[in-house]
């Protein structure tokens with residue numbers, strides 16, 4: 001049995017998309033997702049995305065990180081799926097309902113409202129999430145926020161000076177984050193522009209992270225560092241994030257498709 005997939009991209013974040021809205025083609029689990037995502041022996045991607053029917057929205061999007069773990073949200077994949085679907089849609093995710101509108105070579109995504117409670121991130125114990133009283137090798141006092149998935153954002157003078165490749169995994173797996181965390185380092189260039197690098201939970205250093213961009217802007221606005229509409233420059237390109245007075249986050253940016261193919265799950269160890 002062969003399973004069709006589409007390779008999609010959002011600013012260098014890349015996805016293997018499997019559409020199971022009409023019927024289930026494959027049972028996805030941690031081992032199969034990790035095997036498909038492997039860049040040496042699999043198709044290669046940052047996240048495997050599964051589309052399924054939904055009872056509460058137009059369809060459901062499931063997200064598996066490159067390590068195979070299933071997670072709640074993926075901003076860049078949301079734009080890619082808007083493009084794949086081809087028209088405006090409401091999408092059910094583990095992190096909440098998203099509204100996507102394709103256009104201008106990408107999409108706008110209404111990402112919902114951020115959550116700031118320590119139990120919502122989640123953290124292991126109560127503390128001020130807007131300035132966590134912790135540090136890791138000079139990276140200190142992150143802003144923790146859940147934008148559908150958990151993020152810790154550190155504001156630093158220069159993002160390229162941070163050893164994110166070694167500090168990222170340490171912070172991601174610190175017991176203070178019982179479900180792990182995505183780690184962002186951000187620098188504020190002006191009231192409407194920041195630069196950002198992200199170590200993604202379960203995927204490592206990626207060229208862009210859409211939810212990371214949302215988290216960084218929410219953190220910057222809440223700390224009074226920027227206005228509410230901010231261009232976020234990531235290694236893979238730019239996103240525009242707005243965080244309105246009502247607390248709603250909207251992400252705008254590009255997405256693309258590169259190729260379609262098929263695979264036999266048995267070649268990746270699936271029964």
Ligand SMILES: N[C@@H](CCC[C@H](N)C(=O)O)C(=O)O
Nearest residue numbers: 074075076149201209210211
């Ligand atoms: N690439 C993403 C985020 C994917 C999930 C994340 N690694 C997590 O574990 O929460 C994005 O564009 O938001």
